[in-house]
Amino acid sequence: MSYRVWSTAFSNAPVEETNVYVSIDEWKRIHDDQPEAQRIFARIMRGEDEAFCALGEPIPMDHFRNTENSESVIIPDWVRGALRIDGSGEHLEIAWLAEDSFPKATRVVLRPHDSALFHGDIKDDLERELTSYGVIMERTTIPVSLRTLGGFSILIDIIRTYPANIVLLDGDEIVFEFEASLDTPPPPTEAVSVLSEPVDSAPVGNRLGGVNHPPLPDGRPWNPWREV
Structure with a gap:
């Protein structure tokens, strides 16, 4: 439906x-179509781009009544970014899916943009916030507001999800793994020691006369200009 x-x-x-x-x-219409659903999610499509987001409680939308007789949807900023739209009334296709349309996540690999995520014990807080999203998809970036950090919002990249690239976050058996945050400084570069080849420090030169001669009988070097 558009x-x-x-x-x-x-x-x-x-x-x-x-x-x-x-x-x-x-x-009401969406829930009447899926009366058994505990949670319903929007699959919002724009060409080859798509985003999944949970349906929230209804809100007053009377100020949209005159928008070409089309139903309107309010979407969060991260969805706008994923779909590369302004959110100024574009016409997009949306399908409504129940939670049983998605496999349950078993493992999720995340990459925070801020190392503040690793400060303190925030595991329970993070899991609670991610569960509020319900469904997540690989190669998506979402904001996560953590109570442990005073409501500080951190962007998180969804790197990998198992067993599929779109999963439902439900249950206590999900393993969360983290890659280094984007603001982590690179490891120091080890200095490379370059050892030069040993050089003979003895002076080198051509003997006068251009010919090598053995030393004199008394041990002195031969010199054609010296009187013997």
């Missing part, structure tokens, strides 16, 4: 970066 897609700047209600939002009537 929707007009808007950034959070057009919302008249508080919104979270982990959700997309629709009107009350559209929210």
Whole structure:
């Protein structure tokens, strides 16, 4: 189904970066189509680009009523970035999927943009925040706000997910692994010692006369200009 897609700047209600939002009537219609679903996720498509984001609670959308009779959706900034759009009313296709459409994650490899993620014990906080996203996809960058760090938001790259490239974060058996943060300084470069070839320090030169002669009987070097 085609929707007009808007950034959070057009919302008249508080919104979270982990959700997309629709009107009350559209929210009811989506849930009526999937009455057994515990959570529903938007698959937002723009050409070959796509992003997945959880459906949030309905919000007032009356100020969009005159937008060409199309339903409107509010999307978070990271989704705009993934789809490379402004979020100013572009027409995009959106499919609504229940949580059982995705395999459960067993292992996730992450790369934070800020080393602050490694300060203190933030594992529980991070897992709680990631679970609020519900579904994540490889090669996506998402913001994560950590209570442990006073609500400080850190961008995280989703490097790899198992067993598929799109997974549902559900359960306590997920293994989270971390690559070095993007702000980690490179390791110091070891100085390479270059040893030169040994050089004979004895003076070298041509003997006068241009011919080598043995020393004199008394041991003195031969010199054609010296009187013997």
